[in-house]
Amino acid sequence: MDSMAVLGQILVGLSRAMILFIVAAGLSLVLGVLRVPNVFHGSLYMIGAFVAWTVAEALEGHPARLWVALAAAPLATAAVGLAVERTLLCRLYQREHLMLILFTFGVMLILNDLVKLGWGPTYRSLVPPEELQGAVSILGVALPRYNLVLLGAGPLVAGGLWLFAHRTRIGKIARAAATDREMVAVLGIDVSRVFAVAFGMGCLLAGLGGALVAPTTSITLGMDHTLLIESFLIVIIGGLGNLWGALVGSLLFGVAHSVGLLIWPQFAVAFPYAITAGVLLVRPRGLLRSVW
Amino acid sequence: MRMRRLAVLAILGTVAATVSRAGAGPSPRFERNIKVGIVDTYSGPPAVFGNDALNGFRLALEEINRDGVYGARIEFVTRDEKFSPEIGLSMARELVLQERVDLLVGTINSATALAISAFAREQRVPFIVWISKSEQITGAKGHRYVFSTSENTAMAGKALAYALARRGYTRFWIGAEDYEYGHAVTNSFWRFMKRAKPEVTLLGQTWWRTGEPDLVPYLTQILQARPDAAFFGTGGAGMANVLRTMKVIGFAERVPSAIHTAIDVTVLRPLGAAAPEGVWGTTDYLFYYPESPANREFVRRFQTVYRDPPGFPAFHGYITAHFIAEAYRKARSLDRERFIEALEGLRIRTPVGEVEMRACDHQAALPLFFGRTKRDPQFPFLVAGDLLTLPVREVMPTCEDIQRARAQGR
Numbered sequence: 001m002d003s004m005a006v007l008g009q010i011l012v013g014l015s016r017a018m019i020l021f022i023v024a025a026g027l028s029l030v031l032g033v034l035r036v037p038n039v040f041h042g043s044l045y046m047i048g049a050f051v052a053w054t055v056a057e058a059l060e061g062h063p064a065r066l067w068v069a070l071a072a073a074p075l076a077t078a079a080v081g082l083a084v085e086r087t088l089l090c091r092l093y094q095r096e097h098l099m100l101i102l103f104t105f106g107v108m109l110i111l112n113d114l115v116k117l118g119w120g121p122t123y124r125s126l127v128p129p130e131e132l133q134g135a136v137s138i139l140g141v142a143l144p145r146y147n148l149v150l151l152g153a154g155p156l157v158a159g160g161l162w163l164f165a166h167r168t169r170i171g172k173i174a175r176a177a178a179t180d181r182e183m184v185a186v187l188g189i190d191v192s193r194v195f196a197v198a199f200g201m202g203c204l205l206a207g208l209g210g211a212l213v214a215p216t217t218s219i220t221l222g223m224d225h226t227l228l229i230e231s232f233l234i235v236i237i238g239g240l241g242n243l244w245g246a247l248v249g250s251l252l253f254g255v256a257h258s259v260g261l262l263i264w265p266q267f268a269v270a271f272p273y274a275i276t277a278g279v280l281l282v283r284p285r286g287l288l289r290s291v292w
Numbered sequence: 293m294r295m296r297r298l299a300v301l302a303i304l305g306t307v308a309a310t311v312s313r314a315g316a317g318p319s320p321r322f323e324r325n326i327k328v329g330i331v332d333t334y335s336g337p338p339a340v341f342g343n344d345a346l347n348g349f350r351l352a353l354e355e356i357n358r359d360g361v362y363g364a365r366i367e368f369v370t371r372d373e374k375f376s377p378e379i380g381l382s383m384a385r386e387l388v389l390q391e392r393v394d395l396l397v398g399t400i401n402s403a404t405a406l407a408i409s410a411f412a413r414e415q416r417v418p419f420i421v422w423i424s425k426s427e428q429i430t431g432a433k434g435h436r437y438v439f440s441t442s443e444n445t446a447m448a449g450k451a452l453a454y455a456l457a458r459r460g461y462t463r464f465w466i467g468a469e470d471y472e473y474g475h476a477v478t479n480s481f482w483r484f485m486k487r488a489k490p491e492v493t494l495l496g497q498t499w500w501r502t503g504e505p506d507l508v509p510y511l512t513q514i515l516q517a518r519p520d521a522a523f524f525g526t527g528g529a530g531m532a533n534v535l536r537t538m539k540v541i542g543f544a545e546r547v548p549s550a551i552h553t554a555i556d557v558t559v560l561r562p563l564g565a566a567a568p569e570g571v572w573g574t575t576d577y578l579f580y581y582p583e584s585p586a587n588r589e590f591v592r593r594f595q596t597v598y599r600d601p602p603g604f605p606a607f608h609g610y611i612t613a614h615f616i617a618e619a620y621r622k623a624r625s626l627d628r629e630r631f632i633e634a635l636e637g638l639r640i641r642t643p644v645g646e647v648e649m650r651a652c653d654h655q656a657a658l659p660l661f662f663g664r665t666k667r668d669p670q671f672p673f674l675v676a677g678d679l680l681t682l683p684v685r686e687v688m689p690t691c692e693d694i695q696r697a698r699a700q701g702r
Contacts, residue, residue: 005516009509016506121339123529125536125566135541141512142541216540217505218532218562220337226503258509265498265513269470 008141009262010255015147017254018154019213024234024246026205032178032241033198036100040108041206042228048073048210049219050119053126066129073211074204081203123220174198237279239286248287320624322364329387331380331398334372337529341400341605347598348609356617373404380404388417402426402472409438422608426476430655432701439654441612443576446689448552449480451574451660451682457488461520466497468525477552478525495519507537524551531559539568555663555676558603567674571665576658577607581679590643611642652691657684
């Protein structure tokens with residue numbers, strides 16, 4: 001096997017890692033700041049994909065249709081997430097984890113049924129604009145042009161999250177709340193507002209992930225399952241609630257998966273789980289420091 | 293002399309015909325309606341297929357119930373198995389024990405079909421499988437109470453092997469989704485390929501989970517292995533992902549690829565312009581081929597009611613209803629055992645010609661169509677070109693094959 005093939009395959013794996021990172025970062029943010037394992041995070045990802053499809057479909061023929069869709073979908077999922085948080089979830093923060101899991105699980109069932117009511121059971125395709133169709137040959141590997149967008153989006157989101165966490169007041173408070181929420185409350189800061197912002201951002205990222213993935217795959221009911229499981233695995237191997245852990249976890253996940261495929265294609269199904277098990281054997285609390 | 297003999301023969305013939313009709317007695321009258329219990333997936337991605345089959349079934353019932361079957365109407369109830377064998381089985385139990393249906397029909401899920409089949413055998417209730425394609429249903433695990441109106445993986449594998457063996461490929465790669473259908477269709481293809489062309493070699497195989505969203509890494513890896521041709525064992529939304537990825541990275545131009553049902557409308561229509569040209573596929577129903585009056589009429593009526601053209605599940609649903617009605621007409625009774633005997637070997641007229649329910653394995657003997665995806669200005673989605681009808685004798689496993697599989701299964 002030549003090294004070019006491996007390099008090319010790494011590149012292919014990286015673009016998947018970017019989607020995983022964006023979604024897992026949202027999950028991790030909510031998990032870190034609010035201590036809520038958001039089970040309906042996957043549903044928001046699916047809703048993001050469906051909204052992106054609807055918007056792109058409505059703007060058929062418009063040159064910027066994909067970009068408008070990519071902007072509208074995250075806003076829509078953030079709105080859904082905030083509505084749930086402000087009306088119901090905010091009343092439950094004092095409850096134990098099991099209650100929160102049950103609650104978010106219930107919301108997942110409701111959202112998935114609403115998607116079924118709204119969009120029906122058929123699967124959809126969002127065809128990217130002409131200039132992003134087809135593939136470019138990099139290192140001898142045909143890389144879909146659209147994957148270049150994904151490769152760009154990952155670092156942008158990572159940078160944006162860093163700016164939010166380190167350069168904005170609310171981001172700093174969110175970071176503090178993630179490490180020691182009692183202390184933050186003692187200082188007289190309205191934690192509830194911080195929670196709402198963090199939750200909204202988490203949901204925004206889920207929708208962004210869904211919108212970004214929409215042109216590459218079948219938009220269908222049930223597309224949330226795989227991703228939700230993978231995101232939780234990534235958050236766990238990266239370190240619960242640690243944003244950079246989510247980045248490291250996704251890169252490991254995406255790249256090891258695609259390179260592993262080159263070596264043992266017949267065991268591709270088991271890779272993600274083998275990687276998770278391997279990491280947890282060596283570092284049971286994840287690669288980076290967990291905020292829990 | 294000769295004239296007299298002919299006249300005697302004619303008289304004898306008439307008498308025989310009259311006697312035999314008289315022997316059957318006057319038309320019976322069924323004292324109640326016939327009730328069909330349908331278990332299928334009506335939620336999640338496979339619901340597309342479940343709904344299409346139900347639409348075809350409903351359309352046929354309209355025709356059947358206009359005159360009825362000996363005064364009875366065919367009614368049906370549906371249950372959503374949510375693509376789960378456990379749920380499907382409990383739904384089937386409820387339909388038989390509580391709803392007291394005369395027979396069961398379903399489902400898209402091969403695992404559910406096999407579970408219900410075992411239950412139907414135990415309860416002695418006829419069960420007609422109409423979408424799922426595992427060859428085990430009427431093959432190794434077939435029995436008196438289970439029938440199939442759907443083509444199966446044995447037929448698909450045999451058809452694709454038959455069609456590909458004539459081409460110059462020897463080094464194959466197999467890529468497939470890790471579930472019952474993926475394994476069944478892949479095993480069957482490779483078994484028949486080896487039989488049709490012993491010199492073929494399997495360069496390697498790649499398996500992925502159902503619902504795997506990003507197949508780019510999988511397909512680029514196969515491209516790098518440079519096989520002569522590739523076979524994919526995948527269906528439903530997973531199939532759409534394979535085709536989309538093929539189109540994006542230009543896979544089919546470099547590695548000739550074959551997938552069962554790749555040329556099917558239910559697969560190509562949702563993909564629109566995202567589907568690749570030049571992929572080989574097989575299916576047992578196309579709304580635009582053959583262009584026979586029977587098929588045109590079926591499509592016209594289906595589109596008047598449901599707007600979209602019928603996919604293969606609609607065709608299965610349609611012929612299932614007609615098989616049921618014809619079998620009751622032939623049985624002249626609501627008795628389950630007599631219904632089964634009537635259905636065995638029954639031939640009905642369908643949009644693709646006459647179809648026989650084979651007596652030896654209870655499998656509808658359907659021809660398959662082999663073709664290659666191509667653009668057609670008439671449609672906003674890809675259709676099949678270079679179409680070839682693979683006749684029943686080339687497609688169906690022989691009754692001896694079935695007996696052997698059943699003996700081994702026991």
